[in-house]
Amino acid sequence: MAEGALTLSGGTPERIDPDDAEARLSALAAQRPSTVRLAMVVSADGRATGPDGGARSLATPAGSRVAAVLRAACDVVLVGGQAARRERYADIALPEALAAGRARQGLRALPAVAVVTHGGILPPGLTPEHTWVLTHAGSPAVTRLGPDWAGRIIVTGPDDVSPRTAMSELAARGMTRVLCEGGPTLAGRLLQRGVVDEAWMTASSVPGGAQGRPAPTPPQGFTPALELVGDGATVTRWLRR
Secondary structure, eight states, X not given: OOTTOEEEOSSSOEEEOOOSSOHHHHHHTXXXXXXXXXXXXXXXXXXXXXXXXXXXXXXXXXXXXXXXXHHHHOSEEEEEHHHHHHTTOBSOOOOHHHHHHHHHTTOOSSOEEEEEOSSOOOOTBOOTTTEEEEEOTTOTHHHHSOXXXXXXXEXXXXXXXXXXXXXXXXXXXXXXXXXXXOOHHHHHHHHHTTOOSEEEEEEOSSOOOTTOOBOOOOOTTEEEEEEEEETTEEEEEEEEO
């Protein structure tokens, strides 16, 4: 099987080989407006990070295909501040063919990034042109980030970030297709507050780090709707019933 190939399970298995446009995978992963997705990789022992302390070491070519297609379908990638720094987030880039697919759907050229942060410390690869900051009224982020960020800071509560307010504020700015990529604290909070509509969980065959945080699992009320297998990883799409 070609590197990165995926098999769609259920009924008659369907093989989905890598393709620049990813037409079949994109059709399976199309995101409706006004929905919140969670996408996370989970280690073989249930951790949200791999042996290097980050999620990148859990990635496989097949899982990376799914991650790119999910990004291509959303308006904004939502991430916690600690995860953004640990994974060295930067402005989103997409392969040319996936970016062209966004244009055909009438989406903006590239997804924005929204960082949930209390301290306002961002990785250097994120720019105010493509990034939103979600924080609370008492956060140092309001003053720490400087004048270039003044119009990009969204205050979503007096002393904490409210998930529902955050989603409403993003929607008010035209970002209704939200893709949350973690980390585990933010993901767990969104699940607990009931704002997640679907979850794409990639089970990796790589064990996690001994100090890694446990990855969240879809709670009661979600049901598996799709399974993709390839490169030692299993991607399951969970839908809220």
